[in-house]
Amino acid sequence: MTKLKNRTARAIGAGLLALAAPAALVAPAVPAAAAENRLDSAVKALRAIGTMKASFRQIDRSGQQVSGTMTLKRPGKIRFQYQDSVPLLIVSDGSRLTMLDYEVNQKQVWPIKNSPLGALLQPDGDISRFGTLMPTSHKDVTSIRIKDPKHPEYGTMTMIFEKNASAPGGMELAGWVSVDAQNKTTKILLDNHRYGMTVSNGTFMFKDVRARTKR
Template structure:
């Protein structure tokens, strides 16, 4: 009940990047799958808004398969990073680290280019022929949560789609929305980008 307004707000605020005369694909879900398979890496600015309305900004770096990093703005002592095997949330202020298998996160759909989303994804109407919204939810694993991806049609982007952001809802109904900006696809990204310092090894304060 909460995700739809956020989806629509992202869709309505996205700029028109393609003329209305552009032909619509026969299968938008297949187009999304093609986009996911065509993206090897991506760097973008992000604005993250949580269920309490707090917004943090930073830089997102993605490299498939399995790697992503959310580097928050200066002064935020937190980091989210996936190293190809696990997804970590690191809080440097309290020196805590939480870990999940990558496949147990809604972000798995972004991190695995071989993942076939056809059996557990559906297109959500947006009211705009320039916006494609896809909800991904595996009913066999509701504990993984769900994610709604929002794309803007753009002929210069991979498979004709520009990822604008997403809304993630975890199994406890905690909602997080991500809005992307300045997206750059398939640039050279070093594996070292996804290394991180473990605060638990720094000893007592």
């Protein structure tokens, strides 16, 4: 069971950093004035976050799930600490996003701008620049698809916000969706949000994977 979870976590972790946009996310246009207002509100809400911690669940398209804790420190830093049975870590130090798989001693590194998470992490990131407001079935829910048309290889991230008066900027990031080049969907769901705590920069350091011995 643990090995299954670890394989699932690896696939989901890759999905978190995945490229390409799903055709299913294409939807009718929202009136320009309303779209601009809601995009502006989402931008302000993200910029109002200094530090945040939240529980997360990652769900792949087959329904497999792993969970853990996300720690965010703007600008640019994030850490996904997985449940104890999953030897995987995803962390950004402000410029690079690193995925470490301690079970197989593998590490992958990307500039944060080349990941869908760049919309959330880049110091100068502005989701209104490449964001498209997507229709939702609830007036208190805002869905924004972010994709740079000049760099489709950077990927697509659809961010979901919920109206919450107690959250910075009055909107809370509820999660996001990414889809890889093989149309494998990964959902990230956030819960138990906490804001404004002290977070050391050491939180975004990590134990490197062991170097493989050459034979």
